[in-house]
Amino acid sequence: MKNHKRRFLVYLVPDELDRKVVCLTVDRHPTRYLGEEYERLVRENLNWELRELQSASEPVCTVDGRQVIMLCANNYLNLATHPKVVEAMIETTRRYGAGAGSDRSISGNMTVHEELDRCLARFKNAPSSLTYQTGFMANEGLIPQLCGRGDLFVSDELNHGSIIDGVRLTHADRAIFKHKDTEDLARVMAEAEKHKPLYRHIWILTDGVFSMDGDLAPLSEIAKIAEEHGAGVYVDDAHGEGVLGDGGRGIVSHFNLSRDEVHVEMGTFSKAFGVIGGHITGGEDLRNFARNKSRTWLLSGGMPPGVAAACTAAIEILESELQHVKRVWENREYFMKAMNDLGFDTGNSETPIVPVMCGESKKAKDLANFIWKRGVFALPIVYPMVAREKARIRAQLCTKHTKEQLDKAVAAFEEGGKKLGLI
């Protein structure tokens, strides 16, 4: 490849006191920094290493040629391989083809999409829902339309990257409140009321279950504060649905809140539902607004029909087979107790996401490698996903884990944890 080296002169005026003009030369190269940046990540132990899943995502699966216990899947209810979900995908694909043929906004709005929207709204006990191609696209498509210049987003400091990116796409002002700290949220809101001119719209954005810690947003208190200010509440329940609330209906159900208190309940089909796709739930106005304004919805291909049918099947399973949600909680309690009895720090977990706190990135990576060698697959989560000194292994429990599998995983953690001085 040609090396596009060019010399550039850059004039800098450092500050008012000494008005030196500094001339620098820059060698500009189109791609060299990509490799350099990657090397830096490797040097600092911050790179992501990919493993290859060579079987279905099951409690025991084949990864990089080894049989391992899967402890890091979002597939909490094991619906990815549920026969009814798989069958719905195959049968619908046969009938309707592999793709929607267009964006839903043009000619790709298929009956299966509309059915899925209606089925989700029924499941969530809400007036209406709208599905997107992914959860990331739901956040990145809708959030930027909710606020603009003269408006304010107020966001929990640990919100998911798709919320952060959604906010970044706007000209709205932003304020951050301390993680789950409703006193701090109240302070931020009181400050916001001093803004001149007064903000037209304010939205409070929060994850429902925080994906790296497995802790819950104090949604009732957030809703109360929002109401005092006429603000909207937007909750990303990606890791809560299928797990929290009545029959896995999610965080709004868990806290028994109404659609007048939580105005957007966003979620994804890529986790407990076991498929892929994003969604929002709320009032009819929300759906009409979202499908006319979200650029990711308007300007991107519709979800494949087989995927939509599989998502509908997954919801119907939750409505009819109540054992899945119960089982995942039993497994979570069993694993948490065993890990805590050994002395592991499991952070503030309140859900089937159980962080095993390690401190520095290297320790988390070493522990993950250690348990991997003992046949347990769990991911180290390191900076920038979490703060530098809060690296961890994120264990995620699922419905079909057996006690024997969990015992084996705990034994591997115990051995590794002792070796690394974590317990």
Ligand SMILES: Cc1ncc(COP(=O)(O)O)c(C=O)c1O
């Ligand atoms: C909290 C949260 N929101 C949104 C998303 C994005 O969901 P999806 O996988 O459907 O794009 C994720 C996925 O990692 C998530 O954890």
